[in-house]
Amino acid sequence: MSVRLRALVGYVLAAVTVAPLVWLLVTVLKPADELFEVALPSRFTLDNLLYVLTEVPIGRYMLNSLVVSVAVTVVALVLHSMAAYALARLRFPGRQVIFSMIVSTLLVSLPVILVPLFLVARQLGLLDTYAGLILPAIFHAFGIFLLRQYYLTIPRELEEAADLDGCGYFRRWWQVVVPLSRPVLASLAVLFFLANWNAFLWPLTATRDPELRMVQVGIATLQGQYGSAWNYVLAATVIAAVPTLIAFVLGQRRLVEAIKTSGLK
């Protein structure tokens, strides 16, 4: 294919791909009675968005999502980085076994263990608490695995220099390894934040209290409540998508790098 033809095919397919999302944006700006008309609106209005912002506790849902997503991201990055450093660099009996065990959990996804995880969370008194939303979301082998691969590439000499300067293992990790791995930590931060903001199944299962509803559960609830009042449901989805788009725009390059490298292992 010539460059010009390739470009043309690319533009057309890209336009088709984003058309549903553009359509969503246009629709929430339409007056309610024109919702299903396949045409531009006769006038643009913010009514749908304003209704959802004022009449539905979407702010509360988004705050819950923000608290949980940020907490999971920060704690997970610290713990995964520590574990990955130990697995890449420190020698201790059983290291290989522990690493294999961690990697073998990679294939286990949440839907598979949902029911027993729910029973564990219930026994631990974690249902309907923030801790119950946060704790199970932290532990995932992917981050540990990716960080370990990265730490294997950091030159040992840097650590040995720190060792000669009298740094213990904690300072070697915190003052040498962590600063050097800022790019990969940033990539994972974007990835973790998006995954948790978009999480639905666990928040749906682990909470009944409307006060603890995370934003995706909130949307699904609206979908049930408002049935055919599509303008409000769609407006809520647009509002909920704003933080994901901000995170994506800010971290696009990092996100792309993380995804590309995840395929090269």
Next chain:
Amino acid sequence: MATLVDPGTAVAGEAAPRVWWTRRRKEALAGYVFVAPDLLGLLVFVGLPMVLAVGVSLFSVDGFGGYTYVGLDNFRQMAEDAQLWQSVKVTLTYMVTFVPIGFVVSLGLALLVRDHFPGVGLVRTMFFLPHVISLVVVGVVWQFLLADKQGAVPALLRPVGLGDVSFLGNPALALGSLVVISIWFLMGYQMLILLGGLKDIPKEYEEAARVDGATSWQRFRHVIWPLLRPTSFFVLVNSTVGAVTGLQAFDLVYVLTKGGPANSTSSVVFYIYQQAFTFNNYGYAAALTTVVVGFLVVATGLMFGLTKGGRFDVG
């Protein structure tokens, strides 16, 4: 550490073995301390549930958490559970359509945007954009677009005389819609991984083939395809696992169709969720979980055996 041992130090080490011993011990202790939080978390929130599934599968659990031992009854029940077999059929149909079609689409997109053309970065971003949005939003948007008679898709099909087709209300079309929407959601992600693999193939190889007069199909078939094999393998394994147990198999189904119409989109993981949280059959749901975990363990073992631990001789 494979540093050379200075003979002098070795002698000194013999003279004072305690110093060397504590140093090693310190390192091991630090290692355990660093690994402990993650390991403990994984044991409690992943390992324990897997073990617990086996245990609970032998009980009947009532809504208040009362357990009654029933032996293998839950497993016997599976054989006669028509709805379970329906959901197995749904999952398998979804898998054998979504995985290959999704792969071909993703690879096509990756090849399309591999080399520079004006605005190629923006085009890649647009292909990836659906993946940034949550599956819940994706489900809501498509439900709106596909709505019977009123939605934009039926409206656009009306001139062709297909306007009254019900996509989500017709058992024959609902699962197909789910497959198409899943591909729309995941193709940008898979495209990025394949793009990473394509970028790793040295341009010289293709140039050499071009000089030898190879057509673009021959260059793809004999240069790109073999060198892309490890990446393709990763993508295929990933999407197969995702099709059976991924979030899309639950979130999309829940928001889009709730498993209907006539259970035509009820995937296995959605069915397990229903058994546990709609009908309170935790014991039966745990038994189903045990079977899925067992299936995963066997499939993983097979995959490892067949691929010698996921390693390929490149080329």
